[in-house]
Amino acid sequence: MNSSAILNTAVTSAVPLPNVTRMDFPSNFVWGCSTSSFQIEGAALTDGRVPSIWDTFCAKPGAIRDGSDGSVACDHYHRWPEDLDIAKQLGVNAYRFSIAWPRIITEPGGVPNQQGLDFYSRLVDGMLERGLQPWATLYHWDLPQYLQNLGGWENRSTIDAYLSYVDVMTRHLGDRVKHWITHNEPWCTAMHGNWDGMHAPGKKDFKVALQVAHHVMVSHGLAAPIIRANVTESSVGIALSLHPLRAASKNEEDQEAMQRHDGLRNRWFLDPLFGLGYPLDIQAHCAEYLPEMLPGDMDAIAVPIDFLGVNYYFPETISAAPQNPPLHTELKLLADRERTGFGWEVAPDGMQELLCRIKQDYPSIPIYLTENGSSYDDHLDQDGQIQDTSRRNYFIRHLDALKQARQSGVDVRGYFAWSLIDNFEWAEGYLRRFGMVYVDFATQVRTIKQSGYWFRDFLQLKK
Template sequence: MSAHNAPTRKDFPADFRWGVSTSSFQIEGAGREDGKGESIWDRFCSEPGRIRDGSNALVACDHYHRWPQDLDMAKQLGVNAYRFSIAWPRILPQGRGAVNEAGLAFYDRLVDGMLERGLEPWATLYHWDLPQALQEQGGWLSRDTVGAFLDYTDLVTRRLGGRVKHWITHNEPWCSCMMSYWEGVHAPGGKSLADAIQACHHVLLSHGQAIPVIRKNSAGAQVGITLSLHPITAASGSAEDLAAVLRHDGLRNRWFLDPLFGRGYPADTLALLGDAAPRVEAGDLDTIAAATDFLGVNYYFPETVRHDPADGPMRASLVEKEGVERTGFGWEVSPQGLVDLLTRIQRDYHPAVIQLTENGSTFEDVPTPDGRVHDAERLSYLQRHLAALKRALDAGVPVKGYFAWSLLDNFEWAEGYLRRFGLAHVDYATQRRTLKDSGLWYGRFLNE
């Protein structure tokens, strides 16, 4: 898309929320500082072979010390909302019990800094960094962790609830459960589908139980959950491949959306899971379906599937389409996929409000000798996805906000520092931040 075809801010509603997203473990650093406890990701990074470049997040972007500079940059961009996450082990080093006042004080400073700069704070309570002490007691496989999450939520929202009015309970349960307990590529590195499904149930249960706690401690708060969702298409028009789409969608999308919107777990997926189905106690599904104020959606790429009788209980495997544009991660670039996903969610679930809480791309960013970062591919990606977002709005989808992922290049989980998603380039040796061309364009878009 050429710049003259890109949307302008005036094409969107005047009260549309524009933001950037970040997460604690990926940017904060200060991994052993001021009483912070060990997280499952600290432990995972210490295990050889887990992180592609052998790195860790003990320093990351050093946001713990450089947050004023980072918030200044967000303000400079012209965003009016800033999504961040809170590090559970920074607040409760053992997961529950003794409180680390220094950790709470950091988030006091951070939230006050947002408000001073006119940035609306959007807090995510759980972005995957479970305290290691809780993992050693079973982690999300244990129902006791639900209670620990409630204690943590109560503590944080009592402290920040007067200033933070937008809360996300969990970021992407697919990643914190399926990729972490089944696919083994995220902490804690498990390889059991049954474990992943049970962990997912406990995460969703903790979401539902946390909602009244947040509302009690943060008067007038808006509360939601963020899901990573994908539009799914068949590799061919065959009946087998079309049936595979339904099965894959059952685990990938409906497994989360159905219970959150009061339908319980999808019966077809439960039947396919068999012995891997979760243990559900009386009242759990009603709790999970607690009313929320918005659904957070993270969109990156569509998925194409084919029938594969050898690929797990869903009997569906992903297919890489040929001849399509891809990011540095190998993900298909599909702005139309965003329209397809958002219109499907609206048609099937009718959420009152959708917030697009993450959208972004990674490419090989190399600064020029004069310090500029000409990331033409990311710039094009951003412009085309904002144009797609406008099409979804025109189709009646109630999207009220867009949060670019991410403000900064950061620690990209199992990829270490090999992937750069930032609107700002980070030189990890010097911690120098440089807005890329995509970030400069986003700033012009927001300030025009």
């Protein structure tokens, strides 16, 4: 998920809760929870795994707010049966996970690591035994460090390495896993990793960021036919982090700034995905930073997909900022807005607005909410309970917005809550808790929160 910190003060709201039930959605609607490998697995030196760019980034002084790392995280590598049992207990019918590339291909051009393959076989079999439909994400930011040493996603050869890895994984799991997400949030891979430096590998070069974004999107397009060749009845998509935008004012400068920000934040990824190429206005504005491209690249990116994954968290308010090249924009924080403990605005209407915009601006495509959730400062009370009422209310309000989007004709077919369990929240370390399940990171004890019990009750069909 996108871990760019905005503000660290939660602001709550007394907005009346809407009435939304499981019966407001079709019987075949997908209800899931999402996780990612580096954030939960731990076992950094176990069974042949090699370092990822996040292991290296965590070792950099000051990179992680609490000075922690993901070497243990939630120890999911050893505790996955318990975590899948909890997912089943919550009543979800799908489980979105990501595969750690550094567990599979441990050196440039190397043969697959059987221990890594075996782990994901056990994990997928465990999902199926519990009635959980596996949704696999092939890349959730943990690039092997040996590839970063060769230039990472800036180097076009990483595309070839990725395709080899995709081929291995889809051949290995394709008999059991039918739903595949090529990349999670290419914006974060490119921009947080290479422009603002908040994420691994920690670079601050806008031209590099655009080159990385291009190579990631090309790799997505080239991976799709490999997946389809290896997996019968496959369903292939990509998960994008998208934000509805508001201009800070009605003046022309802020309106234009919002358009520029939208061009890079949303359209730079959506437009080429649907065959429209990179936005011409952003190409003109950022002409000196444009990526190197080869003939056929844009056709590759525009390969048909079976679904679009949308990760929605919050809207952004944008103003003009001539002092901030190259976009000359800045994010404005409006003090009167309700916010999570992470400082992210709570705006269920933004979800509905975003989904309706996708329906209006792009070809018809099935949509899954592949991430949606909130971070609050959860604590165990004296009875060993976690009363995370704000997160429960967040789910209620956003599911109502999802219901309304569907009623407006948006083809949304599933919802994945972020996240199943508290985890390593990237540059924030263990300071942020998004889980429906509380994790005591000292003991690894799991405790279902109030929001998790609410989600369980919501999913139970009343007879």
